[in-house]
């Protein structure tokens with residue numbers, strides 16, 4: 001995305017003089033500390049000028065204090081080693097730190113110098129207003145500074161600096177080929193790549209199709225997957241994942257990732273049971289997800305899938321107990337310690353596990369993935385599940401996306417295709433074959449058929465169109481005219497007040513009238529589906545219950561479970577945090593609407609009905625980032641005269657797979673926010689019966705194809721879209737998240 005800001009090319013030509021070599025143009029630093037007056041218009045003049053410019057960028061919120069401090073630290077370290085650090089080195093240090101803050105693992109120097117404006121997104125969108133008259137000239141921008149800098153200069157400056165190395169020394173900066181890293185992030189990638197490569201190299205007893213293990217796998221898969229005419233990609237995925245110590249299964253919503261993994265675990269336990277070497281010993285399997293919410297969702301679906309397994313027909317004497325149904329968060333599994341990035345389980349103290357399955361792996365950043373790899377015994381099998389098209393992790397990296405970047409065309413070799421035919425009986429389509437496919441390609445499987453959404457589902461059609469950048473006017477017009485039974489497009493045009501009213505009413509009631517046939521008459525698996533709802537639904541249940549001070553705790557727990565389930569029937573999602581179309585503006589707007597309709601007693605502070613989202617892990621309370629609770633007014637306490645006194649408590653579901661409710665006093669909750677509106681980022685790993693996606697009326701760098709796709713696919717049965725300006729929607733879909741990283745190169749070469 002290009003940014004339009006006033007240019008000050010004359011300043012840049014001053015910076016770099018008539019030299020084409022910025023580094024060469026840099027005058028020597030004055031080591032007395034009384035060097036040239038620091039001047040932000042001449043940032044390459046000396047380190048002081050560069051630091052001063054970084055301070056100005058920080059003041060303008062272009063970069064974080066951390067970015068400037070890191071750059072200053074690099075300068076200090078260099079000077080302590082007797083070097084005169086080049087201003088370009090200080091600039092690159094600040095920029096690589098800035099990029100990590102934006103989710104990149106490194107800076108690709110070629111991309112940086114090719115298009116610094118797009119690569120760095122600096123200045124940030126909100127700071128791009130033209131400079132008013134009589135104001136001091138705008139600050140030099142990084143892209144202007146880098147305009148005449150070459151890769152050779154960067155390589156030269158970094159190569160000569162004691163603060164940087166190729167990773168062979170313990171330097172804070174690492175230059176690996178053309179990618180500049182903060183050392184910590186370079187190590188994460190190395191550890192992940194090593195862990196994956198090591199697993200891919202390990203021989204599998206199933207590779208030999210005549211082995212007991214391979215024959216058992218084949219027979220188990222034949223039992224688990226009924227024969228059909230089409231290629232069953234779930235069966236292929238199971239076979240590939242069973243063969244490899246590392247495997248990835250990716251697929252869109254409802255393509256059967258959970259179903260596949262349950263079948264896979266059953267097949268693996270059958271193999272363990274039949275394997276002569278294991279003497280009946282089954283695998284120790286753990287299931288985990290990055291957030292409490294994602295863990296709870298998998299918990300909900302996995303139990304049912306396990307109970308439907310034809311265990312008695314499987315070889316290897318597999319029992320229900322052999323397939324775990326409890327899903328934990330990765331942080332709990334690894335044993336997180338308060339205020340520490342270190343986990344209890346690590347290389348020296350690995351997990352007792354043979355197979356680890358991680359669901360919603362797109363949310364796992366490089367730091368956490370490296371910790372997972374460290375904590376796994378070298379022989380343990382790692383299986384990642386997720387949707388490669390979703391938003392990447394909030395923190396740095398896009399591990400799943402990178403691992404799946406070749407998943408569409410698969411690249412299965414003849415050897416893999418022959419093995420799959422022998423184990424599953426299926427012929428891999430020619431379009432998925434490639435004799436140059438790498439070991440990594442053979443470990444990735446993509447599920448290609450949606451079982452949740454039928455062919456005509458608007459949610460599915462919109463999501464596919466977004467993914468393929470085919471969201472055109474004809475499709476939007478069709479959706480607007482109510483051609484899809486599960487999609488409603490609510491547009492209010494340029495009148496903001498009207499738009500706000502429309503969102504308010506929608507949030508309250510879910511506007512079933514905007515849907516085809518008022519949302520009535522739909523059947524899901526033969527069962528009638530109630531029309532879409534808004535927040536009135538859960539608030540009415542909270543208001544109309546008949547419990548009192550004498551009601552047993554179990555009844556309150558049951559009510560809380562029901563209210564929490566009702567709350568998950570609707571969720572407003574938005575792209576931004578700030579502004580009228582962001583979380584903050586929409587939370588206020590919706591709370592005031594609900595107050596006006598007397599559904600809540602107040603719109604600020606704590607009150608019965610307030611839904612809250614936990615925004616940071618609280619190990620003491622056992623709450624995880626992403627957990628959602630609803631505030632209740634409970635008659636449990638008594639006043640001096642012995643009368644019931646209403647007390648506020650927040651009900652949270654347990655995230656350990658049990659249906660326990662935890663009642664927590666608001667005063668104990670530290671990091672949270674009201675959640676009538678939630679960012680799409682926060683909604684990852686969750687699904688809602690009805691999702692309303694609100695897009696702002698201005699394009700911003702946050703609005704990307706991945707964000708829109710993730711927003712749409714959070715909807716289980718109903719999706720409503722509020723896009724004040726549909727061109728913003730179309731332009732968002734054209735923007736992609738590309739995160740710089742070297743993981744793919746480390747694995748594919």
Ligand SMILES: Nc1ncnc2c1ncn2[C@@H]1O[C@H](COP(=O)(O)OP(=O)(O)OP(=O)(O)O)[C@@H](O)[C@H]1O
Pocket residue numbers: 234251252253254255256257258259260301451452687
């Ligand atoms: N092979 C299949 N045949 C028929 N129905 C299936 C098949 N696989 C999955 N389903 C059904 O499709 C629905 C979605 O399956 P599942 O929950 O496994 O998908 P998922 O990819 O894990 O979904 P999510 O998007 O929630 O992560 C479930 O109702 C499941 O029973």
